[in-house]
Amino acid sequence: QQQVKQSPQSLIVQKGGISIINCAYENTAFDYFPWYQQFPGKGPALLIAIRPDVSEKKEGRFTISFNKSAKQFSLHIMDSQPGDSATYFCAATEDMIKAAGNKLTFGGGTRVLVKP
Amino acid sequence: EPEVTQTPSHQVTQMGxxxxLRCVPISxxxxxxxxxxxxxxxxxxxxxxxxxxxxxxSEIFDDQFSVERPDGSNFTLKIRSTKLEDSAMYFCASSVSRTVYNEQFFGPGTRLTVL
Structure with a gap:
């Protein structure tokens, strides 16, 4: 019930194309859904995040779509650039009032390669 | 820009x-x-x-693991008797507060190799 399932495992997209990564969860106590971007040799870095009271959040070329009833959320990278080539992790965490310590539960990761 | 740092970047050790692993969180x-x-x-x-x-x-964090903040800046993870399956990248993270909407900042990681 604590799992977050992420797909696809890898993705190749042409420069200018759209990258779409999907995540699904079971735990209805999850209250915050961040996406992390990780470059080789670096730690994950927060890219964009959404709360379940909104269905979409956009920051620049990155958009999260959230479907609370389906318990699914996705990341769309518009106009993908070679510099976007990285591993992307979706994550989820519970409300601190209900949970002990704000741990992040990560999806399995998607390796995105943007070809020039 | 403040960042989380970790040392060493790579640690090789013998089983047992x-x-x-050391971390300096954001101040x-x-x-x-x-x-x-x-x-x-x-x-x-x-x-x-x-x-x-x-x-x-987590259930991974058994009696072989311990954490400590020995001074005002360092945060350490100790593995008492390493096993082959402990080989992994270990990331330290820190956040200003525990509110769920507070970003956790990650360090670059320590790659632990157990032989």
């Missing part, structure tokens, strides 16, 4: 040996975390720490 942060990532797998939560106490730990 003790290792200490005004109060909440600290360790995560690990076995090669090719997802990032997994190990432990969270606040006010010199463990807030939460």
């Amino acid at each position: 040996q003790e290792v200490i 005004n942060h109060l909440y600290f975390y360790w995560y690990r990532q076995i090669l090719g797998q997802k990032v997994e939560f190990l432990v969270s720490f606040y006010n010199n106490e463990i807030s939460e730990k």
